[in-house]
Amino acid sequence: MKVAFFVSEEIGCVGSRNADMGFFEDARFVIEPDRRGYEDLIINISYTSLCSDEFLKDIGFNAFGYQEEFGMMTDVLELKEKGLKVSCLNLSCGYYEPHTDHEFTVKKDLLNCLGLVEHIIENCLSVYPHENLESGYYHRYFEIDAETEIWDILSWDPEMSVEDLYEMYQTNYPRLKKEDFERIYNEYHEFNDEEELWKDTNLKGAVNTKRLWL
Structure with missing residues (x-):
């Protein structure tokens, strides 16, 4: 078993971007336990597939409460791109609550992740080849995906200020500057203000039409 600790993932996967890929030539598979929460098993990031169907079938992740999800920038994506x-x-x-002053770990969830990793190591003894046929998608489509994901973040917490948005998520999107966050934030709220106005106008129109019929 090999272990790699990459530096500066939070500011753009600096370590993994400069990795010696020869290190992975005799690997059966690669697992990166580095995501918030307790149930996400990331199989695709920004148009880049990470693993084969055979690998997913063999690892038995459902027994550990995990489910397939799409992810964001992280070291295994950079390795796939390389x-x-x-x-x-x-x-x-x-x-x-990563990248905040309140970040914490739940030991039970950490040990469950460890259990899944041990299970995969002990039971998946084959080599699981997988090549991404569309390499480079992440870098070509990053800006589009980032804006979509930031809109999702704001929809989860519409009361978040632009300052909080930038402070909490700037490390997730190292290619975006503060002014990019401000632009996306303003576009999101302008769109939602217009949508609410449209709904309000149509609701009033429906009420007035009902009154005419009455």
Whole structure:
């Protein structure tokens, strides 16, 4: 078993971007436990597939409460972009509120992740080849995906200020500057204000039409 600790993932996967890919030539698969929460098993990031169907079938992730999800920038994505030829995953490993002063870990969730990783190592003894046929998608479509994901973040917490948005998520999107966050934030709220106005106008129109019929 090999272990890699990459530096500066939070500011753009600096370590993994400069990795010696020869290190992974005899790997059966690659697992990265580095995602918030307790149940996400990341199989695809920004148009980049991470693993084969055979690998997913063999690892038995359902028994550990995991489910397939799409993810964001992280080290295994960078490795795939550099030509990693085996299946890989990014797993939730029990930490919450990342990149804030309130980040914490739930030991039960961390140990469950460890249990899944041990299960895969002990039971998946084959090599699980997988090559991404559309390499480079992440870098070509990053800006579009980032804006979509930030809109999703704001929809979960519409009361978030632009300052909080930038402070909490700037490390997730290292290619975006503060003014990009401000632009996306303003576009999101302008769109939703217009949508609410449209709904309000149509509701009033429906009420007036009903009155005419009455």
